[in-house]
Amino acid sequence: MVLDVPKILFIHGIGGIGGAERELVTIVTQLAQRSYHPIVVCPCPSSLQRELASCGIEARDASFPAWRKWKTRFARGRSIHFLESMIDSVQPQLVHVNDIWWVPQVLRASQRFAVPVVAHVRQEIEPAKVIPYELNKVDYVFTVSRQIERAFAAGGGSPRQVETLYSGLDLNRFSLNVNGDQIRQVLGFSPEDMVLGTVANLFSRKGYDVMLQAMPMIIAKVPRTHYLIIGAGEKTYEEQLHRQVKRLCLEKYVHFLGFQPDVVPYLAALDVYVQPSRLEGLALAVLEAMAVNKPVVATNVGGLSEVVHDQYTGLFVKPDDAQALAQAVLALLADPERCRVLGAQGCQRVKSQFNVGAMMDRLVDVYQDVLRPQ
Numbered sequence: 001m002v003l004d005v006p007k008i009l010f011i012h013g014i015g016g017i018g019g020a021e022r023e024l025v026t027i028v029t030q031l032a033q034r035s036y037h038p039i040v041v042c043p044c045p046s047s048l049q050r051e052l053a054s055c056g057i058e059a060r061d062a063s064f065p066a067w068r069k070w071k072t073r074f075a076r077g078r079s080i081h082f083l084e085s086m087i088d089s090v091q092p093q094l095v096h097v098n099d100i101w102w103v104p105q106v107l108r109a110s111q112r113f114a115v116p117v118v119a120h121v122r123q124e125i126e127p128a129k130v131i132p133y134e135l136n137k138v139d140y141v142f143t144v145s146r147q148i149e150r151a152f153a154a155g156g157g158s159p160r161q162v163e164t165l166y167s168g169l170d171l172n173r174f175s176l177n178v179n180g181d182q183i184r185q186v187l188g189f190s191p192e193d194m195v196l197g198t199v200a201n202l203f204s205r206k207g208y209d210v211m212l213q214a215m216p217m218i219i220a221k222v223p224r225t226h227y228l229i230i231g232a233g234e235k236t237y238e239e240q241l242h243r244q245v246k247r248l249c250l251e252k253y254v255h256f257l258g259f260q261p262d263v264v265p266y267l268a269a270l271d272v273y274v275q276p277s278r279l280e281g282l283a284l285a286v287l288e289a290m291a292v293n294k295p296v297v298a299t300n301v302g303g304l305s306e307v308v309h310d311q312y313t314g315l316f317v318k319p320d321d322a323q324a325l326a327q328a329v330l331a332l333l334a335d336p337e338r339c340r341v342l343g344a345q346g347c348q349r350v351k352s353q354f355n356v357g358a359m360m361d362r363l364v365d366v367y368q369d370v371l372r373p374q
Helices: 019-033 047-054 070-090 100-109 146-154 181-186 208-221 235-247 264-268 284-291 302-306 322-333 336-353 356-371
Strands: 007-011 037-042 058-061 094-097 117-121 140-143 162-164 194-199 225-230 254-256 272-275 296-299 314-317
Touching: 007 019, 007 070, 019 037, 019 047, 019 284, 019 356, 037 047, 037 070, 047 058, 070 100, 094 100, 094 356, 100 117, 117 356, 140 146, 140 356, 146 162, 146 302, 181 264, 194 208, 194 264, 194 284, 208 225, 208 235, 208 322, 235 254, 264 284, 272 284, 272 322, 284 296, 284 336, 296 322, 314 322, 322 336
Parallel strands: 007 037, 007 094, 037 058, 094 117, 117 140, 140 162, 194 225, 194 272, 225 254, 272 296, 296 314
Antiparallel strands: none
16 A cells, blocks of 8 residues: 655745755755655745745745735735645645744645644744743744743743754765865955855844944954855845945955855864954854854854854854854954864864754654644
8 A cells, every 4th residue: 555645735935045045955855765745835935935946845926915014914914825725635644834934824835735834933922922922822932042932931931842953964965075276266355365254144133234244353463364155135234234344444355245155165264263253143153154164253143152162163253243253253363273173172062963864853743743643
């Protein structure tokens, strides 16, 4: 007897690609290899849809208006009706919402179907958001850090309904043979140049502007230092960053590289990885940098303290403190041996704690528990 392949309908309302989207691609690709049939509902055409297609994953077009903005109250009804029709046609065994923003729409669209709903919380959230976004009403909640799990419980969610599912990397992509020399050559850097970088969407919460404030202090001590900004995002924030670069006379030192489909070679080109976030769920890019043996300077916010061990895999600073950020970066640039040790220890931590196999094993276990008849 041939059993039906379980269909999992993923809901994701953003078409650009950042850490959440890259992990979504990993999850659905791994599920397909484990005899599941993932289908992703997302904006099409989009960068995410094209990446899914390259991996052989089915995607269907939909847009999701912001849930709590009064201007979208009419569009919300249309999106719920559309999603209801989607669930009816696909007949999934489970719906997996890839962040909190689309949970209310999904819950309303799935009301007349006997289909469980799982939510993935990837953003650092305040407890007050749990009820408005109806996270307490879904069948199960994954959080990407224990800090978010605690916020969920403090906001009224049941401890039996939630657990932390740490992001997992496919370590086959992060071998010691990855070499960043070609990227450095393309960008015109010499072996004597020091290269810093951040991989993240261009949002204010990522703190790029703080790093730009720190750059003149870094350049004053280490003149041949460059900073790579790898990502795309809010146009207004990107324009603000460009103005800041011009005002600080950093045009020769700061490089906007936009979205890159494969960030690993760029991470390999760095001497130090920097994550200057104001808010952060976990930061997949930090794990990726550690996987290629890079020391990390990061702010001690959200789930970053669960990834980076201060003085062991990198250095912590307070958010919005440009001087502290500059001092931490300079401390590492002045000590190549310390960078090597921190990078090696970070790589070992990723291998033992943040591998894709462990993440997928637990994800599938929860799916099976949720799908099991009560």
